[in-house]
Amino acid sequence: MEYPGNLFVVAAPSGAGKSSLVKALLELDARLAVSISHTSRAPRGQEQHGREYWFITPEEFRAMAERGDFFEWAEVHGNLYGTSRAGIESRLQGGEDVVLEIDFQGALQIKQLFAHAVLIFILPPSWDELRLRLARRGDTEPEVIAKRMNNARLEVAQAQHFDYIVVNAVFDTAVFDLKTIVHAQRLKYAAQRRNRSAVFQALDLP
Ligand SMILES: Nc1nc2c(ncn2[C@@H]2O[C@H](COP(=O)(O)OP(=O)(O)O)[C@@H](O)[C@H]2O)c(=O)[nH]1
Ligand SMILES: Nc1ncnc2c1ncn2[C@@H]1O[C@H](COP(=O)(O)OP(=O)(O)O)[C@@H](O)[C@H]1O
Structure with missing residues (x-):
C-alpha cells in the first residue's frame, strides 16, 4: 500500500523510554x-478511553480482527493490541505523517503492508x-521486573x-x-514521489 503521508513505527522493550520519547517528539513536531x-487489556491508573487506548473487550477485538478492521494486531504480554485502519488511513491519504507506538510483531506486519x-x-x-528505569517507573514486584527483563x-x-x-x-x-530520522525520511520520500513542494x-x- 502506498499513501502520501509518512509512517514511522517505534518499538522498544518495556521501560526503554519509548512513550516518553514519542511524546517529546510530538511536542517538537506539529506535523506528526x-x-x-x-x-x-483493562485501563490502568489515569488512563482514559480514546486517549492512551481504545479499551474494548476481547470479543469486540476478535470481531474487529475478523472484519479486517486492523492493519496489524498482535498478542503482547497476554493482551491483544491492534492498529485500526480507520484511525490512520485518512490521515495518511491526506499526506499527513503518523507514528505507531507498537510492539515488534506489529512493526514487522506494518513493513509488509507499507514498504x-x-x-x-x-x-x-x-x-x-x-532494570532501574522499570523500577523507577513503579514496576517494583521482582516477578514483574524479571518477566519484563526476559x-x-x-x-x-x-x-x-x-x-x-x-x-x-x-x-x-x-x-x-528521532527528529533527524523523521526529517531525513520526509525529504527522501518526497523526492521519491517527485513532490517538489513537499521537499x-x-x-x-518557502
Ligand atoms: N502490535 C501492536 N502492539 C501494540 C499496539 N499498541 C501497543 N502495543 C504494544 O503493546 C505493549 C504493551 O503496551 P502497554 O500495555 O501500553 O504497556 P506496558 O505494559 O507498560 O509495556 C507495548 O510493547 C506496546 O508498544 C498495537 O496497536 N499493536
Ligand atoms: N534517557 C532517559 N534517562 C533516564 N530515564 C529515562 C530516559 N528515558 C526515559 N526514562 C524514564 O524511564 C521510565 C520508562 O520510560 P517510558 O517512556 O515509560 O518507557 P516505555 O514506553 O518504553 O515503556 C520512565 O520513568 C521515564 O521517565
Missing part, C-alpha cells in the same frame, strides 16, 4: 500524530539501566529487522536522533 491503538514505513527500535543503554531480551533480538536503532542514554540526544516544505523553504 500518534495513532491510538485498540486493546483488550515505505520507517521502523525505529529504541534500545536502553544497558540491561542494568533498563521479554526485553527476546524483543531486543528483533532489532536487526528495523531500519534504525536509537539508543536512549541521554534523553535529549535520543529525541534529536521544500520538509526543508522549511
